[in-house]
Amino acid sequence: MFEVVDPGALSTVQDGGRPGHLDLGVPVSGACDTWSLAVANLLLDNPPDAPALEITLAGPVLAVCQTGVIAIAGADLGGEVPEEGRRLAPGSSHRVTAGTHLRFEGVRSGLRAYLALPGGIAAASVLDSASTCLLGGFGGIDGRALRAGDQLLPVRGPTAGEAGRRWPAGGPDPLDGAPLRLIPAADPAGLAPGALAAIVDSPWIVSTESDRVGVRLSGPAITAAPEAADLVSRGVVPGTMQLPPGGPIILLADGPTVGGYPVAGVVARADLPRVAQARPGAELRFVTASVAEAQAAWRYQAAVLREMARRLEVSGPWETHV
Amino acid sequence: MSRPGPRIVPFGDAALLVELGGGIDIGANRLAHAMAAAVRSDAAGPWGCPVPAYDSVLVPYDPLEVDVAAAADRLTGVLAGVGAPVEDADHEEGPFIKIPVRYGGADGPDLEEVAALHGSTPARVIAIHSGTVYRVFHLGFAPGFSYLASVPAEIVTPRRATPRTRVPAGSVGIAGLQTGVYPVVMPGGWNLIGRTEAVLWDARRDPPALLRPGAHVRFVPVGG
Known part of the structure; x- marks a missing residue:
């Protein structure tokens, strides 16, 4: 359906992730912003976790080889079809015509956009997922980021989807800058007294060293307790805020499965898409939340996703309702 | 040598952490692996892939299926059946x-x-x-x-x-x-x-x- 002319900064095939092999050290991988992955997929009637292209900051240039339907969600990276002077707004599905190009002019909001094709992007499943594991060099397209000359093919026919659908307004927004809910660590081993208060009281700036492994934060120095040096590695999850000597890091989809740094807490799952959409230089703030509050937010998000999907299916072309 | 019972604490909103303590210790580690195996055997449970480490097991669960209290209760029951593994240094499990x-x-x-x-x-x-x-x-x-x-x-x-x-x-x-x-x-x-x-x-x-x-x-x- 597409041939890659220019791969962009970092574009990888990602699905809902590979959570079944953590005990082998295999990261979850998958989309960093799973909400936007689901939105892009549902706009094409795909399963919410079908493989899509995760596009980071500077998007690719793709030659359209077959006329078809696509959907884009997440960050607004300035998607357009230059031959037609047409902007491709995120949160909607679009028809693309053979012989034209899909390109991304530049970031307007957020960091990661998701491009879905009908049925998902065709990619072999490795260890139960099509996600690209960059560290292990497997999954996706030969275990690596997109390159010029790669083909992106849909699982279904290229036109098996409806153009002009728009994601209903009103649900959770991964681009919203409200404070992130942090569930404090039940075992504060290695944390100096006052560390959590200092994290919650300060604004934090997303560092340029951030990637799919984790978002690094700059701000006030948070000192570790002396016993931090004696910690042995323990399991961690995406959203874990670790405190290595260089400053806090929030682990993302490609984060390690275990870690030996002090853990300040874990960001609520429902807020992880917002961590994933924070660009270097952006300011982040934290509030503490209980496990029950975070789980309620996650259940609400899942319910909204189901409801939005239901509305999309029953209402046909979305334009008639805007 | 007796070890205090496992401590089960929440780790974020979708995992529990079983802390055994002991650091780099063969006994604690064997227990961690035995517990991970018990979680895997509880096929009807809400569990993801458990992550045994030196002296702990991280147990992911699906918060759409159970809340944290129900998950902790069920895990406590699953782990109660895990006996202390053999502490004989000559008895080893792997190749x-x-x-x-x-x-x-x-x-x-x-x-x-x-x-x-x-x-x-x-x-x-x-x-x-x-x-x-x-x-x-x-x-x-x-x-x-x-x-x-x-x-x-x-x-x-x-x-x-x-x-x-x-x-x-x-x-x-x-x-x-x-x-x-x-x-x-x-x-x-x-x-x-x-x-x-x-x-x-x-x-x-x-x-x-x-x-x-x-x-x-x-x-x-x-x-x-």
Whole structure:
């Protein structure tokens, strides 16, 4: 359906992730912003976790080889079809015509956009997922980021989807800058007294060293307790805020499965898409939340996703309702 | 020796952490693996893939299925059935694997420094490192990365102050009491003393990881 002319900064095939092999050290991988992955997929009637292209900051240039339907969600990276002077707004599905190009002019909001094709992007499943594991060099397209000359093919026919659908307004927004809910660590081993208060009281700036492994934060120095040096590695999850000597890091989809740094807490799952959409230089703030509050937010998000999907299916072309 | 019972605490909104305590301890680690196996056996439970480590098990669960209290209750029940594993040091569960290593030079750029730190010689460090049988405590951090312990006191070396941004696959390192092989190219702060041609990780091999918990490993020096 597409041939890659220019791969962009970092574009990888990602699905809902590979959570079944953590005990082998295999990261979850998958989309960093799973909400936007689901939105892009549902706009094409795909399963919410079908493989899509995760596009980071500077998007690719793709030659359209077959006329078809696509959907884009997440960050607004300035998607357009230059031959037609047409902007491709995120949160909607679009028809693309053979012989034209899909390109991304530049970031307007957020960091990661998701491009879905009908049925998902065709990619072999490795260890139960099509996600690209960059560290292990497997999954996706030969275990690596997109390159010029790669083909992106849909699982279904290229036109098996409806153009002009728009994601209903009103649900959770991964681009919203409200404070992130942090569930404090039940075992504060290695944390100096006052560390959590200092994290919650300060604004934090997303560092340029951030990637799919984790978002690094700059701000006030948070000192570790002396016993931090004696910690042995323990399991961690995406959203874990670790405190290595260089400053806090929030682990993302490609984060390690275990870690030996002090853990300040874990960001609520429902807020992880917002961590994933924070660009270097952006300011982040934290509030503490209980496990029950975070789980309620996650259940609400899942319910909204189901409801939005239901509305999309029953209402046909979305334009008639805007 | 008795150990306090496991402590089950929430870890974020979709996992529980079972803390056994003890650090790098064979008894605690065997218990961690036995508990992970018990979680895997509870097929009807809300569990994801458990992550056993030295003295803990991280147990992911689906918060759309159960809340944290129900998850903790069920896990307590599942773990109550896990007996204390055999503490006999001669009774070991895994295979014995020999890994050939080229020590020093470009393959082990930190060998001289490790020797100097201990007022020793590279030859002596090689003899000690390769003269010890290590146990695989757990996998983690990167695909196939295996945590091996314990290195003898004469070569215990803290992590490097500044991690390398790119460690070649097959590099053999020491960090504190631990030793291990980098399975893939990755950043890392362990002291690199050698390198092996052995393939620690291949996603298309079954099983993909060369080592598994409970296995024993001996490094065998080979000519460069």
